[in-house]
Amino acid sequence: MPVAPAASLRSVRTLRGPGPLGAQVPGSGGAYWARLLPLLAALACVTRLPSFRWPLWSPDEGYLAVQARILAHGGELYETVVDRKPPLVPWLYEGSFALFGDSSLLPLKVLAVTAQLLTAVLLASLARRRWGDGAGRTAGVLYLLISIGLNPQDAQAATFEIFMLPCTAAAMWCADRRRWGAAGVAVACALLAKQTGGAVLLPVAWLLWRDGASRRCVARIAAGLCGPVLAAALLTTPSGFVFWTVTGSGAYASFTGSELHVLGRGLVNALVLAGACAGIVPPVVRVLRVARTGAPELWLWLASSAAAVLLGFHFFGHYYLQLMPPLALLGTAALQILPRERTARAIVATGCSCAVFLAWGFLAPRPDLAHAARLAEAVESRTGPKDKVLVWGIHPETYWLADRAPASRYLTAGLLTNYSGGRNGPQVGEKYAVGGTWPVFREELRRHPPTLVIDDSRGKPYGPDRVPSLRRILAEGYRPVLRVEGAVVYARVGRGGEGEGAVRGG
Incomplete structure (x- = not known):
């Protein structure tokens, strides 16, 4: 069907955002968040309810729990206990065990709910700044509805990706507001939660370049990024930190061995995620046929996250969690130029998918x-x-x-x-x-x-x-x-x- 020129122009304007990095939306922010936060908090709690069903959901949680016990008894990360992951999440487990004891992961499960809520709030704030109040509500709700759209062992576990996601969203939030030092710190935190969290640096760098990329701003983001990473290396063992998080994983990242098995897993997990995003994908595809310009930083965020999923050629389901924040924002952007009833239909479709995954989480055997x-x-x-x-x-x-x-x-x-x-x-x-x-x-x-x-x-x-x-x-x-x-x-x-x-x- 032909599209009117006005609608096409509106498409491009809406996807690009109202200004160079988005303009502040007028209105009462306090009243807006007072209404939206309880809704998002309730939705975060409901979608994470299955995580409380079992003592733990995945071997990664078990690994982190054992690491934290060893660290609490005087162990040293990358020396007396090792893993291929950066130290932030093991330290988080260690801190939780110090405060609440090491016999239960319940406090970590609560922290995971908080992490998902924080991610949703940051995405809602990004969308509101770009497209208005309604878009903020849509982005926050859509993200939480798709956030459990994987095998429960991948989506409900309190592991690396869950605690990485609010850091990646915070990096985009800070860059969108030209807070380059804070954006660098957020990228560093994402990287220290899991190496692939550093992929968000690509869209952050795009926003920096679009803003002019002055030496002062580049220095701020570099300092914010390098400072926490160097501190983490010094707090552990620098040589061990580099070996276990970067240089010692060559065989692990190789594509050779079990190629069909690994590719099959990747395809299945991609289809599962597509089912969770049933309400988001059609609007995005429909809008792409109308306006191909779009907000490039959001597409870069999605592309860099997809590259992070591909990195290492393993395609575990929990890797796909990294795709969910940019997908939620792109879905929100697409819905802004479609009739209002399409937003309601998208949320209902996504809600129905969420209900299926919620039931899966409650019924899945272990x-x-x-x-x-x-x-x-x-x-x-x-x-x-x-x-x-x-x-x-x-x-x-x-x-x-x-x-x-x-x-x-x-x-x-x-x-x-x-x-x-x-x-x-x-x-x-x-x-x-x-x-x-x-x-x-x-x-x-x-x-x-x-x-x-x-x-x-x-x-x-x-x-x-x-x-x-x-x-x-x-x-x-x-x-x-x-x-x-x-x-x-x-x-x-x-x-x-x-x-x-x-x-x-x-």
Whole structure:
């Protein structure tokens, strides 16, 4: 259908925004937020309700919980406990455990609700500044409705991406208001929550360039960005910080091995997210056919976020959370030039999708968590509080559930075999481990042999039969004493004779 010139001009003007970086919308800000904040807070609480159903939702939460316990007892990040992630979220877990105890993730789940609410508020403020009061309400509501539009294990877990998102939104909010130093700090916080959070620097840099990119402004954003990152490196171990967050993940980021498996996962997660955005995608596509100009910083934000999802070639569902803030803003922008009833229809469609994901969250079973809990019970019954154990698997939550310290700084077999990232093909094994890990691992077990070793590989390609060093350690000092749903529990030989008995089922 042909579009009237006036409508086309209005399309371009609306998508671009009312000024160079958006003009302040007149009106009573206090009254506006007094009405909108309770709505967004209630919606954030409702959409995150499933997160409270289980003690934890994903191995990442288990990893963070174990890290935080080690740090609370004097451990050092990137030394006595390691991960490929920056330090901000482990520190957040550590702080929560210091204030509220380490037996529950409930405070972290509440913080995750707060993080999602803050993200929605920042997006609402961005949209309101550009397109008016109604657009602000639309952006905040749309974001919260799509925010759980993935597998519940990805969307409901209180992990890296959830705490990264308000930082990315804050970076755009500050850049939109020419607060370049604060924008740099926000980009740094996003980067320190997860490396891919730094992708928001691209749209921030575009806004800086569009504003003139004076030396003073460039210096401010550079100082804001570099200061927190350097401080984090100095507060940990600079060499360890660089290795574990940047240079030591070459094998992890490789595309080789399990290509079809990984691409299939990426396609499925993309389709799941598209279903969650059922109310947003059609307006955006419709508007693109009318006005292709649009707000370039929003498209750059989406493109840089998509590049971050692709980085590493793993396509886990929680990676896709990074796409949701720019999608919500682009959907809001598109709805501004369509008839008003289209906004209501978009929100209703998105709300219906949200209801499906909400039900999924309440009904989804957690067989992996149940298995980890049964393993934890077996470990707890066979060890004392001061005993150390080794769980050879990819579910570090077993340590946390059993309240037992790990015997190694490497909390999963993935770091020692490259099974991390869902690889299930030829690129898994001892020779594909993170560089330098096996000598350290062998020395840890030699100095402080674990009381129990739990082989939780259950037929996966990182089992002891494919890892010669681990097979040798088990053969020389351990005997199997128990099976728990396919996992084999090994006890150290000579410890009260426990390692001499036959294997018992469980």
